[in-house]
Amino acid sequence: MNLFFYIAAVVALISTIMAISGRNAIHSLLYLILSLLAVSVVYYLLDAPFIAALEVIIYAGAIMVLFIFVTMMLNIGIEKSTEKKWLNPRMWIIPSILTAILLIDFILAIKNIHVSPADHKVILPKQVGISLFSTYLLAVEIAAILLMAGVIGAYHLGSQKKKVTHRFLEKK
């Protein structure tokens, strides 16, 4: 089991380094998704399968897709003959190897787990839900208010069409 943790950790660190050092925003985002998948394998190994699923669905599935939408909307890093660059093996060989390592790691980790829940205490989503809606009820409501503020703020910022600049800042 420990070996799987170390493999996933190394994959996460390598892909994070590639993400923060890349030139092209889309490539960096794909490396960041790979890093999040590796961290979700770590969550699975840390007996938090619910959090691992949330990491894949919300982080890699929703937040990163938002990033990719904005990056594509802003047309960053688009070049001529993009497909010819994609067919260059140098472009995709490292992420493919890292993803294959992660997949093999995850499959072996699933196959090797055969302990019964009796001797091995896994925190189930039920316990998390009970704790969330009893002990942390006030925090849940505050988070709901924060999400509403986020929705209103994103709508306000996103719907502004005209240029809002103070008259002293206008260039003559």
Added chain:
Amino acid sequence: MLTVPIEIQILFAGLLFLLGLIGLLVRRNMIFMLMSIEIMFNSAGLVFIIAGNHWKQPDGQVMFIFILAVTAVEVAIGLALLLQVYHHYKTLDADAINKLKD
């Protein structure tokens, strides 16, 4: 059953946080800065999960869910601001937006 020492696990989370911090300090493209903030949020959540696993309590996972909500709001507002900045200045360089500096 994972028997990696908790120091190693915390070290992993710390290295991820450090990488995010380096990215935030070094890169000037605002998309990369937001991505680095994401990495740091993620490593903070990882520390909560590690601690929750260590003491076998559900509180770590509860905190991770709160971090997830905060991250979602931060990304939505940050990307909306980023779109506005690109709309006004036609660049995403954080050093180009220094009109308030006098």
